[in-house]
Amino acid sequence: MSHYAWKWGSPPPPVKRHSEVKHALLRNYLIDYFLTLVAMPHQDRIKLTIVDGFCGGGLYISESGHEVPGSPLVILNAIREATLLIETRQERRKPIDLDVELICIDKSKTTLDYLERLLKDRNYGAALAAGKIQLVKGQFDQHCAATIQRAKGRSRISGRAIFVLDQYGYSRVPMHCLRDIFATLPHAEVILTFYIDALISYLNEVNLAGFEQATGIRGGMTAAEIDEMKKSPKWRVHLQSSLYQSLTSQCSAKFYTPFFVRPQRGHGDFWLLHLSQHWKARDVMATTHWNHSNHFSHYGRAGFHMFSTGYITKIDSKDQLQGGFDFSEVAASVSQDTMLEQIPVMLFDIAEDISFEQFFLQLINTTPATRMMVESTLLKLSQLNEIQVLGEDGDESRARVHLKPDHVLRLNRQIRLMF
Incomplete structure (x- = not known):
């Protein structure tokens, strides 16, 4: 149940820093x-x-006592900003038309009444009247099928849609909704908030059953296994990892951010997951994290397989507070250094030639690095003669700035002998 309440004529509710970060x-x-x-x-x-x-x-x-926009205004303001940036940066013969329809769902009529008056007050009355902004009362799962069909009807070929699912808690977005989104809309994306701390702090036999029934996420752990796990000092690490693997394997998304996110001045740990069917969308999200590093800390490792041993929580094995992975310039440098060590080992384990495209897509869900960062690291390894980059003719490529998707990666023969 949401802890926010809106009533026109009264001050808007207070917002925690973690919600500002998400917005x-x-x-x-x-x-x-x-x-x-x-x-x-x-x-x-x-x-x-x-x-x-x-x-x-x-x-x-x-x-700090200032009015800040919620997600509907954040979305509408972003559309305006993007339109202005596009027209400024590109020489256009005619303006860009970002034909966006915004569907806002909330279970409270009072909340929607407040939002309607706010939007009219902010000059969105015409958009409301034209149906460009729609206000829908009810739970998201009740209207999920209708919104999917609406998005499909507006964009039959591409099925282009973004679902912003900033749930309060962890049980309001059933897996069948996510599976239907990705099965119906080829270019759909989901930005999902999942309040993991609230779940794992109180997880027991009773609420585990309720969680599984509400979300449809199955096969993570039994109540007996959870009780046994809590005897270990690292139980939170393993439980988070198990739940994360269950969610991402059952939602039908091919690509997702593996980030376990916590604002620097947060309100508990949560996942802010980006789910999609295309690597490019995932790469844009990863790039956004790097471009706006001041907003987040991530408790994971640099390089590939950042969560290979489960999520790294705030407390390490020695009960020391960890600094976190903050997407800073230092983190970028550490990421490249880590990948410089990991990639030759990975190519040795693969034991056969592999294209840049195949290599990247196999690993994209396990790293905070962007495609450009991986590409830069591979080129540096090539310059160091630790790996070879071959062109389509089988000869060594002279690529120094960019790799083509079909460029072939191969561990240098001398390096292979060292292994």
Whole structure:
């Protein structure tokens, strides 16, 4: 149950820092999304449906006492900013038309009434009247099928849609909704909040059954296994890892961010997962994290397989507080150094030639690095003669700046003998 309440004429509810952080990421990602989508100046129209599944009243009071926008206004402001940036950066013969329909869902009529008056007050009355912004009362799972069909009807070929599912808690987004989204809409993306601390702190036989029934996430752990696991000092690490693997394996998304996110001034740990069917979308999200590093800390490792031994929590094996992975310049340097060590070992284990595209796609879900960062590391290894990069003719490539998807990677023969 949400702890927020909106009533017109009364001050908007207070917002915790972690929600401001989530909204900052949403804004930044949407702007990056549009700039990536409209890469060619001749494109003049993009049709997209955005579903805000837990929209709230659209306005909050920050911890510093200032009014801050909620997700509906964040989304609408991002569309305006992206349109301006596109027209500024690209020489266009006619303006870009970002044909976006925003569907806002909330279970509270009072909240939606507040949001409607707020939107009209912020000059979105015409968009409401035209149906470009729709306000829908109810639970997200009750309207999921209808919103999927609406998005499909507006974009039959690409099925382009973004579902912003900033649930309060961890049990309001059933797996069948996610599977239906990805089965029906080829270019759909989901930004899902999952309050992992609230779940694992109180997980027992009773609420485990309720969680599985509500979400449809199965096969993680039994109650007996959880009780046994809690005897270990690392039980939170293993439980988080198990739940994460269950969620990502059952939601039907091919690509996802593996980030376990915690704001620097957070309100408990949560996942902010980005799920999609295309690597490019995942790469844009990863790039957004790097471009806006001041918003987040991530408790994971650099390089590949950052969660290979389970999530690294705030407390390490020696009960010491960890600094976290913060997407800073230092973290970028550590990431490249780690990949420089890992990649030759991985190519040795593969034991056969592999294309850059295949190599990257096999590992994309296990690393905070972007495609560009992996590409840069591979080129550096090539310059160090630790690996070979071959062209389509089988000869060694002279690539120094960019790799083509079909460039072949091979461990240098002398390095292989050392292994």
